[in-house]
Amino acid sequence: MTSISTNESVSIAKAYDFSSFNTIVDVGGGRGGLLTAILSANLHLQDVLFDVPTVVAGADEKLAAIEVVGRCKVVSGDFCHDIL
Secondary structure, rough: OOOHHHHHHHHHHHHHHOOOEEEEEOOOOOOHHHHHHHHHOOOOOEEEEEEEEHHOOHHHHHHHHHHOEEEEEEEEOOOOOOOO
């Protein structure tokens, strides 16, 4: 999943107009590849990255490396159990 989304993330971030949003949530967002591309292209946005604990474990390092960690909240959980 990471390799697929990495190739498409920048294109998605450039193609979609996020200007009418303040916050977006990526459920099942892995380590934040798509969200980092969107945050980098949209400086006004706040984001929430939600995925299982074992997946989001490496997300903070990635977000800190591109200096968007202050605009992205990483939340771990299981969509099938914690949300539904």
